[in-house]
Amino acid sequence: MRSARRIVAAREGEPVQISNNQMQALGANAEQDFERRIAQHLRDRHPGAIAPLTDIALRERITASLARGRARGLTWQSSLVGFVVLMFEIGPEFDEQPAFARALAMRMPDENARIRAIYGGTNDEDWEAARAAVDSRAWARLTQGMR
Numbered sequence: 001m002r003s004a005r006r007i008v009a010a011r012e013g014e015p016v017q018i019s020n021n022q023m024q025a026l027g028a029n030a031e032q033d034f035e036r037r038i039a040q041h042l043r044d045r046h047p048g049a050i051a052p053l054t055d056i057a058l059r060e061r062i063t064a065s066l067a068r069g070r071a072r073g074l075t076w077q078s079s080l081v082g083f084v085v086l087m088f089e090i091g092p093e094f095d096e097q098p099a100f101a102r103a104l105a106m107r108m109p110d111e112n113a114r115i116r117a118i119y120g121g122t123n124d125e126d127w128e129a130a131r132a133a134v135d136s137r138a139w140a141r142l143t144q145g146m147r
Contacts, residue, residue: 034077035062038084049088057143061088064142068095072104074111082115090127091134092142099126 039058042050050058062084069083072095086094094100103117 035059035066038062038066038081041081042085042088046085046088049085060143060146061092061139063146064139065092068092068142074114076111079111079115082112086115086118090130092138093133093135094130097126097130097133099123100130 039055039062042058042062053061065084065087066080068087069080072083074080074083083095086100095104099122100118103121104114106114106117108114108117
């Protein structure tokens with residue numbers, strides 16, 4: 001017996017209608033895939049930054065990091081990955097340090113240039129200050145309510 005669902009195929013050249021619910025589901029799947037790829041990147045390239053974390057804690061921190069990067073105006077996946085890596089390597093509030101905040105506040109047509117400006121527009125003292133300012137409770141605050 002055939003399913004009660006009716007599948008309607010669009011004719012060639014006709015637009016396919018996708019409901020808002022379908023779009024939201026596609027977006028959620030794309031975001032989960034992006035988060036999985038970032039987790040794998042961190043495992044492969046930055047294992048020391050994530051070594052003590054469970055898979056759940058890692059996912060929560062990645063989700064919080066993406067939200068923070070987007071709040072800084074980043075939208076490109078490559079820029080967001082760079083931002084997430086910096087949060088894990090330096091600290092979750094690195095972007096509040098003046099030199100890093102200035103670089104991230106720059107308005108450039110190429111978003112990746114903002115991430116590159118962090119490396120080109122900062123010095124060793126800026127990096128040391130950012131690492132020294134790490135608050136041990138910062139990740140807990142950023143991931144609060146995610147479970």
